Amino acid sequence: MSQVCIATYRSYDDKADFHKKALSIAVGLTVGSWTELPEAQKAEMEKHLGKVLSVDVHEGGPGERYADIRIAYPDINFSRDIPALLVTVFGKLSMDGRIKLLDLDVSESFAAAHPGPKFGLQGVRELVGVHDRPLLMSIFKSVVGHDLPNLREQFYKQALGGVDLIKDDEILFENPLTPLEKRVETCMEAARKAQEETGQKLLYAVNLTGPTSQLAANARKAIAAGANAILFNVLAYGYDALHELSSDPDIHVPIAAHPALAGAFYPSPHYGIGASLLLGKLMRLAGADLVLFPSPYGSVVMPKEENLAVKDALLQPLHGLRTSFPVPSAGIHPGLVPLILKDFGTDVVVNAGGGIHGHPMGTAAGGHAFRQAIGAALNGTPLKEAAEAPGNEALQAAIQAWGVKEA
Amino acid sequence: MSQVCIATYRSYDDKADFHKKALSIAVGLTVGSWTELPEAQKAEMEKHLGKVLSVDVHEGGPGERYADIRIAYPDINFSRDIPALLVTVFGKLSMDGRIKLLDLDVSESFAAAHPGPKFGLQGVRELVGVHDRPLLMSIFKSVVGHDLPNLREQFYKQALGGVDLIKDDEILFENPLTPLEKRVETCMEAARKAQEETGQKLLYAVNLTGPTSQLAANARKAIAAGANAILFNVLAYGYDALHELSSDPDIHVPIAAHPALAGAFYPSPHYGIGASLLLGKLMRLAGADLVLFPSPYGSVVMPKEENLAVKDALLQPLHGLRTSFPVPSAGIHPGLVPLILKDFGTDVVVNAGGGIHGHPMGTAAGGHAFRQAIGAALNGTPLKEAAEAPGNEALQAAIQAWGVKEA
Known part of the structure; x- marks a missing residue:
């Protein structure tokens, strides 16, 4: 040894x-x-x-x-x-x-000494009951300054689109308009209502914030209020804070690590910490079940080689630890799905904000377009061809809006 | 407002x-x-x-x-x-x-919401009873792999040199050879013994480490064992961990912030966080009573302009917060003292490791040489002249070994 x-x-x-x-x-x-x-x-x-x-x-x-x-x-x-x-x-x-x-x-x-992800990639798949395709995550359009009815409405529309996960914005902190427990209750109620329509189980990753010593207590409060996942700004608190949360038996929901502040560390060739260590290996070792990181497709860019190194660090064997779900984020629209699958395989979370809310037919159609794109890509059907099929009008409209980048 | x-x-x-x-x-x-x-x-x-x-x-x-x-x-x-x-x-x-x-x-x-340093620069001066000169801090020569008798011996020799503060090495973690409480007891006993010789009060900054949730408890243990100061690797745990420690009424000893990992943030012109914010303003806001940062004199370098910006951030008015003691570190020997005082003024901690332990006449003489250099610099006496005075043989030997850089 x-x-x-x-x-x-x-x-x-x-x-x-x-x-x-x-x-x-x-x-x-x-x-x-x-x-x-x-x-x-x-x-x-x-x-x-x-x-x-x-x-x-x-x-x-x-x-x-x-x-x-x-x-x-x-x-x-x-x-x-x-x-x-x-x-x-x-x-x-x-x-x-x-x-x-x-x-x-x-x-x-x-x-x-590091149990790693409590759920990991397979555990998250089991929670949402999806084993045969990439997952789909969506992001609120805007949250700061909005009240609970507004959040409920945003959440419901996203959920109707058939997404598997919805995450808070990482800049949503404890606030009088949408306090943690009320926010969880409101969004989870919208999740249940949407599930009656779609049949799709859904995780809501609520942003865990506050004083360091209160993180575990806040997580327990959120879980008691019904939260079934957590979003956490790991680098603002240190990896050990994530490790302690993920090792806590009372915190029995998946944790999604947000990469906020990561750009202060990885982009320089001369200084800092490499992306695959910063956002890959250390996040997994500390127990992140899902890890968000900059995609190679959007404005928040990271060279593709580094992206794939992060993915590999999350998925390759590592002392028997569970794998963490890679969530390449930013700039994602349905026309990119074949490329995402080519780059990342099917064990990936397709994560979109503007690519869902900005859909010409509305937010729910935004989710549908992604699900249709994922289905087509898995079948090897070119998106333009899939978009012609009856029922795939959402995909059609998405392609008209944003185009297609075939793999 | x-x-x-x-x-x-x-x-x-x-x-x-x-x-x-x-x-x-x-x-x-x-x-x-x-x-x-x-x-x-x-x-x-x-x-x-x-x-x-x-x-x-x-x-x-x-x-x-x-x-x-x-x-x-x-x-x-x-x-x-x-x-x-x-x-x-x-x-x-x-x-x-x-x-x-x-x-x-x-x-x-x-x-x-941030009380800042509990002691600050003046509070630290009061604890060591020194108001009219820069303080002198020394660093253990090597600690990893050494046992308690060895540490006691190293500590005692440093203390005999008339230093005001002795800090742990930042890479000394909980270990069977020198566990936290035993280490504190051993070193504080050596401090008392040395004080009988020198009359000089002395702070020992013990390295506070461990799981995030145990930091406060470990600090209380160290204090119960007699610790009168703490060293903390702030950036490994996040600023909020420091803020919580410094706000804790039970932790009634000064906290010295170590800059470990800071080089992952500040040196690139294109990425990261500027040194004066990273090691200056945010450390003070979070409650550091003393802040170590790279000196402009040694191998661990930072451009002098940035050094002085860190110092300014620690000393200039900031919402009524107490000031933090600047501790420029690395590459310091007695011949640099006039320059340090010119660059940083007298509200500075002169911090040395090799410049004390490497003294030709031994560790205690290393401390004496610094105290003699500080005295001369305050009087405006050129070091080479001061070194000729009877009783200043330690300074003489230091200058022969390392030279002088007059301000």
Whole structure:
């Protein structure tokens, strides 16, 4: 059983001796000093010493020379929590020139302290009773300043479109117009009413906010009021807050991690934390059942390669943890569905806001258009052809409005 | 009384219409849509609508064109906590191209929910009984893998040097060799013993770690064991965790904020959060009594302009909050003291590790050399001259080892 966590960094420097730099990191972030230690003490300290596993130098012109450096940190040096791991491998180091943390391979024993997603991808599928297609999530059009009857109306129209999940806006906080418990009661009532029409089970991810120490209590309040899912701005509170929520037996609903603030970390090539670690592996380790991240299709962009790396981190084997549902978000309309399925496969949540509410025939038709597009894409039917079929008028109208990007 | 929080961004784009972009931010992150709203609804929604205060475009060549954009966000839209504020002003926006959050001016009412530092700069001065000079802090040489007798020995030698504060290494977590309460007892005993020799009162900032929900309990345990200060890796847990600790009446000791992970946010010109906001204003608002940040002198560098902006954010008037002690860290030796005082004034903590432990005459002499350098700098005596005075052999040796950088 491995007893080390391995960090992969990319370090840019036009003239550094990267092997020397790697060694100074491995020593500096663990035992502090090594060569000057007496031999007797070395024997004792060896188990605490970081080890350089590899240094892969890429020569290049000014500003382009870098090395990928892998260092193993003994588990014995830090407690089994993500704050301790991140502070160890990238606390001080993050401030030491142009260096980015690309990946972390945690040990079996570190992972064992992290149960990961309580439901995971399959658990979410079971809750909504959908096993054979991508799920469909929709987002409120606007929430700030709106009251409960308005939210109920928005919710109901979205639900009528046959969506599987509806999420709060991440900027909806505790407020007098739509307080947490009232909001949950109101929306869940609309969900039940819509389900009578559509037969479709639906999760409502209510935005969990408030003081750090009150998050668990607020989650329990929301659940007591009927909430069957939670949305959480993980990076505003730290991964450990998510880990504690997801490990709490009383919080027996899926948690969707929102990527708010993620752009402060991942986009620079020189600084920060790589997207697949930030929004992929660490979110899953901390217990996110669904993870939203920027899609490669909209205005909030992330290079497709990084998108797919996030997806892979959520879906590939990881110490036996459940997988997390990838939710690429922003700029999604029905004409993109074949491409989404090509890029992400069927284990994906198609998530749309404007692509639902902006439908020429209205919000419910927006949902229908997506469901029709998903059905066609799964059958391998080109959307333009599917749109001609009787009953697929919603898809037809969506295509006229936004076009099609066949895969 | 202002009812808005104002965010300042720097947005890079070679051809964007920045005025249009600013408007879309102000609307998109508040009411969602505006121009299409019926007039009656506009009247009702007006109080929720973000407002563009200024757009200052700097034309420049490819990659160099940017605008500084200031937007006012109505307080009514978010709860009075830093996670809600950050998610509102930079949650989704952080992922929208090359944009950096430079500053936040919070409203009186937002600030009123944040008592800020419980002790602040003056309170820390009172605790150590030093009002007329910069304080001196020292850092353990190495802690990982060491046992209690070793830590006691390291602590005692540092304390003998006349330092005012000793801090744990930020990578020292709960561990069997030096568990929290034992560590506090051991080090505080060494502190008392040293005080009998030196007469100098001393704060020991023990590293507060563990699960988020246990931080307050761990702090109380440390205090019950005798801890008279706390070190906290704020960015690993979020600002609200610090705010809750600093607001807790049972945690009646100063809190030193460590900048671990800060380099993932501030160094890129295009992404992230500006240093003076990240390590200055938000740390103070959240209640840090002392704030460590990279010095302009060492290997962990930050441009001096940014350093001084952090210092200013900690010291300038801010809604009546107490000031936080600036602790520029890394690469500090006694020969830099006149420069530190020139750059930071006397309300600064001189913080050293290698510059104390690496002293040719030993750790205690390392502290003496700093105290001698501080005394000379305050008197306006050049260090080389002061080093000649009888009793100042420690300073003499330090200057021979590391040189002098006169201000």
